[in-house]
Amino acid sequence: MPIIETKDLTYTYQGATKPSIREVSIKIEKGEFVILTGPSGCGKTTLCRCFNGLIPHFYTGTLNGTINVANLDVTKHQIHELARHVGFVFQNPENQLFALSVEKDVAFALENLGTPRAEMQERIEWALKAVGAYELRERAPHELSGGQQQRVAIASVLAMQPNVMILDEPTSFLDPLTAKKIFEVIAELNEQLGITVILVEHRLDLTAQYADHVIIMDEGKVVLDGNPRDIFNSEEARLIGVGIPKATRLFQILKEDGINIKSVPISSAEAAKALRRILKHD
Amino acid sequence: MIETKDVYFTYPNGVEALKGVSLLINDGEFVAIMGQNGAGKTTLVKHFNGLLKPTKGEVLVDSINTRETSVAKLARNVGFVFQNPDHQLFCESVEEEIAFGLRNFGFEESLIKKRVDWALNLLDLTKYRQTSPFLLSGGERKRVALASVLAWDPKTVVLDEPTIGQDHRQKEKLRQFIVQLNTQGKTVVVVTHDVEFVAESNPRVVLMSEGKIVADGLAEKILTDEALLTKASIVPPQISQIFLQLSDLGFPANIIDVYQARDVLLKRLEARRK
Ligand SMILES: Nc1ncnc2c1ncn2[C@@H]1O[C@H](COP(=O)(O)OP(=O)(O)OP(=O)(O)O)[C@@H](O)[C@H]1O
Numbered sequence: 001m002p003i004i005e006t007k008d009l010t011y012t013y014q015g016a017t018k019p020s021i022r023e024v025s026i027k028i029e030k031g032e033f034v035i036l037t038g039p040s041g042c043g044k045t046t047l048c049r050c051f052n053g054l055i056p057h058f059y060t061g062t063l064n065g066t067i068n069v070a071n072l073d074v075t076k077h078q079i080h081e082l083a084r085h086v087g088f089v090f091q092n093p094e095n096q097l098f099a100l101s102v103e104k105d106v107a108f109a110l111e112n113l114g115t116p117r118a119e120m121q122e123r124i125e126w127a128l129k130a131v132g133a134y135e136l137r138e139r140a141p142h143e144l145s146g147g148q149q150q151r152v153a154i155a156s157v158l159a160m161q162p163n164v165m166i167l168d169e170p171t172s173f174l175d176p177l178t179a180k181k182i183f184e185v186i187a188e189l190n191e192q193l194g195i196t197v198i199l200v201e202h203r204l205d206l207t208a209q210y211a212d213h214v215i216i217m218d219e220g221k222v223v224l225d226g227n228p229r230d231i232f233n234s235e236e237a238r239l240i241g242v243g244i245p246k247a248t249r250l251f252q253i254l255k256e257d258g259i260n261i262k263s264v265p266i267s268s269a270e271a272a273k274a275l276r277r278i279l280k281h282d
Numbered sequence: 283m284i285e286t287k288d289v290y291f292t293y294p295n296g297v298e299a300l301k302g303v304s305l306l307i308n309d310g311e312f313v314a315i316m317g318q319n320g321a322g323k324t325t326l327v328k329h330f331n332g333l334l335k336p337t338k339g340e341v342l343v344d345s346i347n348t349r350e351t352s353v354a355k356l357a358r359n360v361g362f363v364f365q366n367p368d369h370q371l372f373c374e375s376v377e378e379e380i381a382f383g384l385r386n387f388g389f390e391e392s393l394i395k396k397r398v399d400w401a402l403n404l405l406d407l408t409k410y411r412q413t414s415p416f417l418l419s420g421g422e423r424k425r426v427a428l429a430s431v432l433a434w435d436p437k438t439v440v441l442d443e444p445t446i447g448q449d450h451r452q453k454e455k456l457r458q459f460i461v462q463l464n465t466q467g468k469t470v471v472v473v474t475h476d477v478e479f480v481a482e483s484n485p486r487v488v489l490m491s492e493g494k495i496v497a498d499g500l501a502e503k504i505l506t507d508e509a510l511l512t513k514a515s516i517v518p519p520q521i522s523q524i525f526l527q528l529s530d531l532g533f534p535a536n537i538i539d540v541y542q543a544r545d546v547l548l549k550r551l552e553a554r555r556k
């Protein structure tokens with residue numbers, strides 16, 4: 001039984017002239033690390049809003065088809081019920097922070113889940129340290145830099161350790177080293193606790209290596225859905241304008257020049273290994 | 283020309299965000315400011331159009347001290363795009379948003395129309411002309427913010443994280459446009475975490491850390507200096523990472539772009555064959 005399943009999901013925002021997502025039928029298994037990508041405006045955020053009930057409970061509009069998340073029919077369960085299972089890091093971190101201090105912001109979701117005091121303290125500390133924001137814990141969220149806000153938004157979801165973690169372009173405000181470290185933490189949660197991760201991202205150089213499932217959307221539709229290596233290396237992905245990892249791109253360009261690397265690299269380590277081999281053999 | 287002389291800045295809550303920044307950006311330069319979260323990048327560039335005034339030290343824009351002029355006067359020459367588009371957008375339609383600055387600077391109606399059409403087209407927003415910016419996707423909103431500044435064609439553009447929310451294709455289009463602006467003699471300053479974006483344009487890179495400038499030089503030099511990058515919380519571009527892992531094979535150290543990489547690899551394989 002998939003943890004997320006949609007069937008023929010079509011959604012039109014109130015007042016919009018056409019659907020923002022169309023006939024989306026996907027299955028996400030428990031414990032998968034999914035990358036969801038595609039051109040700006042293709043419907044990624046809209047689809048994610050269906051996973052935590054913002055659609056149809058907050059954004060009204062017209063919804064057709066079915067959405068099931070953690071055995072719940074999203075249309076029949078309220079946002080706060082779904083929040084027990086699904087954590088969401090918004091594309092714009094500012095829209096997520098409202099408490100008077102960083103620490104209180106991270107505590108907020110845990111309080112709502114009824115987490116015991118002692119455990120709460122532990123989790124807050126762990127999450128803030130994991131994103132490198134522990135020193136900021138007493139600061140007001142609106143007095144932070146963009147990336148510091150993003151770190152706090154991520155910490156509040158990490159602290160919850162929900163069954164499903166949705167991150168909508170979390171790296172856009174993060175410095176690269178912090179992004180790398182945070183992904184290592186998320187990958188660990190994914191591996192060890194079986195947390196399902198759905199990552200919306202345009203920049204795949206840092207994250208492709210963690211994915212075991214890639215979904216690409218274009219103009220509201222799912223156009224590619226499957227194995228990362230096959231998808232990143234496909235002609236379709238490039239034509240849609242997906243920013244495939246540079247390691248993969250280099251391999252494609254070399255292939256045009258008659259140099260064939262057998263397995264498709266999606267990380268720098270894989271590319272370096274493959275290049276070393278052909279440089280030695282030649 | 284933008285010059286900061288030993289600039290310090292402290293926010294009202296007591297955070298000292300800039301600790302003695304001296305920087306000269308000449309007319310016609312293309313500069314990328316990079317560095318870790320909270321390093322002071324946004325704080326620094328907000329000084330370039332007078333949004334913030336130094337607590338100590340001074341900022342000169344075309345030899346005018348920003349303390350002695352207004353943001354309104356500076357804005358005509360120094361266009362500023364905010365990191366977070368929501369801090370910038372307020373009109374009811376995309377078209378109105380883009381026209382706003384032009385009206386403000388007293389452009390003629392016929393020219394306004396032309397510039398709006400041009401900007402809509404440049405940023406792929408024509409179909410959203412009548413749409414409210416608040417009903418757009420994250421990447422689309424950022425493009426509206428960019429369009430509304432580029433429309434009035436300021437002499438200097440300061441773009442805080444211009445690639446946020448942009449897909450590969452939009453990003454490449456934007457990059458080519460920025461490069462083109464720069465070849466036309468405009469000054470371009472971008473604040474960015476996007477190493478791949480920088481690697482493809484090879485601008486001057488100014489690295490910041492904890493309120494100070496820690497390095498200043500050409501991208502191919504800075505982005506391949508691992509120790510320096512770690513200090514500024516940056517990961518080298520993926521291509522450069524590949525060659526760092528092959529450093530024992532004697533490749534040059536400054537390879538940051540795929541096409542550069544292809545060329546050196548082909549040359550090496552060719553030499554082996556002979
Ligand atoms: N609240 C809304 N009301 C009406 N239309 C909307 C609303 N939010 C988004 N849209 C439209 O729906 C489409 C999909 O938007 P969505 O935010 O899902 O895109 P996205 O793939 O997340 O894009 P990005 O990569 O730029 O964030 C776009 O055409 C957008 O303009």
Ligand SMILES: Nc1ncnc2c1ncn2[C@@H]1O[C@H](COP(=O)(O)OP(=O)(O)OP(=O)(O)O)[C@@H](O)[C@H]1O
Nearest residue numbers: 143144145146147293299319320321322323324325
């Ligand atoms: N409005 C504010 N009030 C108080 N402190 C602030 C404010 N904005 C930023 N700061 C603090 O000033 C320092 C520099 O922030 P700034 O926004 O310039 O960083 P940045 O380099 O742009 O970071 P990012 O990459 O995260 O955008 C940080 O320590 C930040 O917490």
Ligand SMILES: [Mg+2]
Nearest residue numbers: 045091419420
């Ligand atoms: Mg989005």
Ligand SMILES: [Mg+2]
Nearest residue numbers: 145146324365
């Ligand atoms: Mg900033």
